[in-house]
Amino acid sequence: MSKELVMTPKNEEKLTQIFQVLFSLDELVLTNEMNAQSIQGWDSLNHIKLMLQIESAFNISFSNDDIAQNLNVGDLKVLIDKKLS
C-alpha cells in the first residue's frame, strides 16, 4: 500500500483513541511502523474489533479484502484516508 499520508491531526487523534481504548494502552503514541507484532493484543479478533470501531468512528465501510490485509498503522491511515476521500 502506498504511504501518501494526509491524515488530519483530528483524525490522527481519533485513531489513536481507538487504539488506546481497544488495547488498553492509555499512553500509546502511534507511529506508522507499528503493527500486530509490536502492539500487545493486536490479534485476529482484536483486528476485527479495531476495523469495526474505525468504521463506526469514521463512518466508512471496509471490504473483505481490507480486513484480510496485513496492515501496519501507516497502511491503516492511508486506507482510512482513501475511504474518506
Add this chain to the structure above:
Amino acid sequence: MSNLDLLTQQIVHAYPIHEKFITQSVASLDTSELNDAELYIKHCLTHGLTLNQLAAAYVKIIQDVNAEQFYFMRNGTYRYSTFSEVANQVYFDPSYMRVYMYALALSGFFWPNHREIYRFFNSILPRSSKGHYLEIGPGHGFFLKEALLKADYTQYTGLDISPTSLDITRSLLQDTTIGVPSHNWDLIECDFLKSNNLHEHYDAIIMGEVLEHVEDPAAFLNRIYALAHSESFIYITTCLNSPAVDHIYLYETPLQLEKQIQSAGLTIVNSLYVAYTGKSLDESVQEKLPINVAFQLSKS
C-alpha cells in the same frame, strides 16, 4: 528443521498477525500430536501438495473466517442461512473444498479449540466395543482415521455429501504410512437424511461439525436417534457464534443447543465446552464469541 516448523514459518510470513497465536499453539502440542502433525504434512507432501500450497490454503481459510467474523460482529447473524446459498461455492466446488479441508485438518494442530475437541474424542472413544461404526460428514477424515487406528469396531462407514471430502478422506485412510487397516471401512456419497442404504442400527455414531452446516439440525439429531440403540456410543460436535463461509445455523447459547438435543430424545452423558481463548464460557456467550462444543450422547 521439521516440516511443521517450515509450514509454521510460511504461514507467519504470509499472515504475520497470526504469529503469536500459532507459535503458542504449536508449543503446546504433545509429542504424539507433533508426530501426527508431521505425519499429516508428510501425507500432504506425498500427495501432490507443497508446503507453500498448504500455507496458502490455511491462510486463505483464516482470512475467509475473519471476513465472516467481521460480518457476524457487524450484523449479529451468519451471512447465509440456507444450504443452497453455500453448497455450490463450498461442498460442490472441488477447488475450494480441497483448500478448506486441508486447512481444517491443520487447524486441529494450530487451533487450541479444535485440538481440545480432538483430545476429548480420543479420551472417550471406546477402545474395545464391536459392531458398526458410522461417521456422518468425515470432512478431512481425521476422526475416522483416529477411530480406525484406536477403536475395535467391526465395520466403519463414513458418509458425506461432498465427493471432494470423501476423496480426501479416502486418500488419508489409504496412505500406508498412516497405518489404517484396509479391509473394514467404506465411504458413501450421500445426504444423511435421504440415505436408504444404512443399517438399522449402529453401535457408534459420530457427527463432527455438521449441525451448524444444515438448515434443520433437529432432523439430523432425530435420524441419529433412530439409528442408535440404547448402548450406542454417540459423539457430536458443533459450535456457537462461530461464523464461517458455510455455517448457516446459528446456535447462540448452550441452552438452545442442549434443548434441541434433548428434544430429539438424546441424553447428554459427557460434554466439553471450549470457550474463546482467554474468556470464560459466560463471557463468550455474552460477547457472542466463538465456542466449540462436543457431546457424548446416549439413547436412553
